Amino acid sequence: MPESASSRQGQQPARESFGSRLAAAMAARGPLCVGIDPHPQLLADWGLNDDAAGLERFSLAVVEAVASLAAAVKPQVALYERHGSAGMAVLERTLAASAEAGVLSIADAKRGDIGSTMAAYADAWLRDGSSLAADSVTLSPYLGFESLRPALDLAAQHGRGVFVLALTSNPEGQSVQHVGGRDSVARRIAAAAAAENQRYSGALGSVGLVVGATIGSALDDLDIDLGPVRGAILAPGLGAQGATPADLRTTFGAAYPTVLATSSRGILAAGPSLAALRSATEETLAGLRED
Amino acid sequence: MPESASSRQGQQPARESFGSRLAAAMAARGPLCVGIDPHPQLLADWGLNDDAAGLERFSLAVVEAVASLAAAVKPQVALYERHGSAGMAVLERTLAASAEAGVLSIADAKRGDIGSTMAAYADAWLRDGSSLAADSVTLSPYLGFESLRPALDLAAQHGRGVFVLALTSNPEGQSVQHVGGRDSVARRIAAAAAAENQRYSGALGSVGLVVGATIGSALDDLDIDLGPVRGAILAPGLGAQGATPADLRTTFGAAYPTVLATSSRGILAAGPSLAALRSATEETLAGLRED
Numbered sequence: 025m026p027e028s029a030s031s032r033q034g035q036q037p038a039r040e041s042f043g044s045r046l047a048a049a050m051a052a053r054g055p056l057c058v059g060i061d062p063h064p065q066l067l068a069d070w071g072l073n074d075d076a077a078g079l080e081r082f083s084l085a086v087v088e089a090v091a092s093l094a095a096a097v098k099p100q101v102a103l104y105e106r107h108g109s110a111g112m113a114v115l116e117r118t119l120a121a122s123a124e125a126g127v128l129s130i131a132d133a134k135r136g137d138i139g140s141t142m143a144a145y146a147d148a149w150l151r152d153g154s155s156l157a158a159d160s161v162t163l164s165p166y167l168g169f170e171s172l173r174p175a176l177d178l179a180a181q182h183g184r185g186v187f188v189l190a191l192t193s194n195p196e197g198q199s200v201q202h203v204g205g206r207d208s209v210a211r212r213i214a215a216a217a218a219a220e221n222q223r224y225s226g227a228l229g230s231v232g233l234v235v236g237a238t239i240g241s242a243l244d245d246l247d248i249d250l251g252p253v254r255g256a257i258l259a260p261g262l263g264a265q266g267a268t269p270a271d272l273r274t275t276f277g278a279a280y281p282t283v284l285a286t287s288s289r290g291i292l293a294a295g296p297s298l299a300a301l302r303s304a305t306e307e308t309l310a311g312l313r314e315d
Numbered sequence: 316m317p318e319s320a321s322s323r324q325g326q327q328p329a330r331e332s333f334g335s336r337l338a339a340a341m342a343a344r345g346p347l348c349v350g351i352d353p354h355p356q357l358l359a360d361w362g363l364n365d366d367a368a369g370l371e372r373f374s375l376a377v378v379e380a381v382a383s384l385a386a387a388v389k390p391q392v393a394l395y396e397r398h399g400s401a402g403m404a405v406l407e408r409t410l411a412a413s414a415e416a417g418v419l420s421i422a423d424a425k426r427g428d429i430g431s432t433m434a435a436y437a438d439a440w441l442r443d444g445s446s447l448a449a450d451s452v453t454l455s456p457y458l459g460f461e462s463l464r465p466a467l468d469l470a471a472q473h474g475r476g477v478f479v480l481a482l483t484s485n486p487e488g489q490s491v492q493h494v495g496g497r498d499s500v501a502r503r504i505a506a507a508a509a510a511e512n513q514r515y516s517g518a519l520g521s522v523g524l525v526v527g528a529t530i531g532s533a534l535d536d537l538d539i540d541l542g543p544v545r546g547a548i549l550a551p552g553l554g555a556q557g558a559t560p561a562d563l564r565t566t567f568g569a570a571y572p573t574v575l576a577t578s579s580r581g582i583l584a585a586g587p588s589l590a591a592l593r594s595a596t597e598e599t600l601a602g603l604r605e606d
Contacts, residue, residue, distance in 0.1 A: 106435045109403035134455075141352075164458075165457060200459055200500050
């Protein structure tokens with residue numbers, strides 16, 4: 025199944041690479057990704073029920089408000105899965121609405137497995153024709169970066185992308201990511217992403233990393249240089265979670281031009297008014313540009 | 316939402332702990348978990364279409380055939396997700412059918428996130444009343460064992476369980492799991508599970524680990540002692556993937572009595588005949604008992 029769509033087109037990729045499309049969107053609009061996080065409390069604040077109908081109104085409102093402003097939107101898959109198959113159906117419609125509205129999507133799923141099971145996850149999120157297909161998906165590499173191979177290859181084939189968890193700001197993440205001293209787990213993931221992006225030409229390859237906006241000096245501490253990665257750095261934590269645009273520049277240094285800052289609650293709290301969501305998005309973008 | 320079900324019952328757990336229920340099932344039936352892996356090729360071999368209807372016939376047939384024989388069944392979530400929300404609806408019916416048929420379920424989802432997002436995954440898989448609720452779920456700890464806290468606590472509260480990825484047999488897994496020498500990532504995960512299981516009385520706590528059946532000498536090499544874990548060791552790889560019952564005993568040593576061996580293709584290849592699936596399951600169980 026994964027091959028069928030491109031086979032019909034003689035192995036031509038259906039679209040430009042994800043890295044190229046994301047670089048163009050970041051250049052045109054600014055380096056902002058808006059998280060679509062329908063948390064129960066946010067649904068209540070918006071006057072919506074904590075059910076599939078509430079989820080759908082929330083999600084489609086965010087897409088409508090920010091699709092022409094942000095470089096990307098990032099639905100948080102857990103918050104749809106929490107509503108079972110009905111929630112996943114809302115996610116399908118949210119991803120379709122994002123594509124129709126012309127904004128890139130990042131399905132924040134943090135999936136990871138091995139072999140034919142990993143191929144099935146790739147099939148779900150990165151295959152042309154899949155109802156859950158997104159422009160990109162986040163992946164978790166506990167089973168090794170190379171275990172993600174089916175997704176890396178399917179993404180390349182279909183002009184889609186991945187963001188691999190590397191270094192996060194939650195304190196308990198250190199017990200895995202920082203292990204290994206000068207050859208830490210996080211450093212290995214960054215090196216593997218850099219190697220993988222050599223298959224891509226252009227400013228950005230299609231293999232990004234997830235690196236928390238509030239990691240402080242961890243990149244220096246672990247001697248991790250994100251420059252050679254040449255993929256987008258998805259950095260959650262702008263705004264409500266504590267990082268300012270200036271923090272991002274300090275934290276990421278020379279890699280700052282590849283950072284795609286993610287703000288969720290800082291923008292979503294402005295809803296349900298579409299105008300207020302737009303203003304919050306524009307303010308956040310202005311903050312990123314000024315800096 | 317996570318608290319509501321047990322709040323209505325005055326904080327009484329709705330059922331015995333997962334560890335106790337699993338220990339009883341393993342004692343009564345033998346230490347076998349049957350994987351429900353509706354891979355495209357298996358669907359074709361069974362004469363079924365690679366769609367939601369085929370998925371459902373496959374899944375319900377496996378449940379019907381093995382529910383009275385195996386200690387647990389383990390649907391592979393990726394293979395349902397691959398069919399989008401329609402596939403997830405089939406998974407809901409498969410989990411419900413397992414519960415009705417009296418066999419414990421392990422949703423092999425390998426989920427992992429932090430904070431309120433991890434709480435949402437816990438809500439999806441471990442909350443009474445969730446359409447995707449399973450007796451237990453597999454989790455991935457790249458963000459740190461402690462990042463799984465919302466699932467650990469909700470599982471304890473609702474008499475459900477988790478299996479945390481620790482040490483897998485795929486060669487690329489070493490680049491994360493083996494890092495750190497005598498204080499490796501995998502060893503830290505095992506130690507954290509052991510500490511967590513101290514909240515449970517009885518033979519088995521409700522926090523299990525996933526450790527590949529074909530890891531060879533890795534436990535010795537990394538100085539990992541699974542004895543103190545006192546949780547079930549879910550060991551995929553019996554049968555078609557290469558491990559024999561004798562291998563399990565050699566690999567796991569003193570921890571062997573806590574091993575829940577998983578066989579998927581070795582048993583599923585016998586279908587679609589229910590009688591043949593039952594025979595294959597009984598043969599696998601006999602092999603485990605003889606050894």
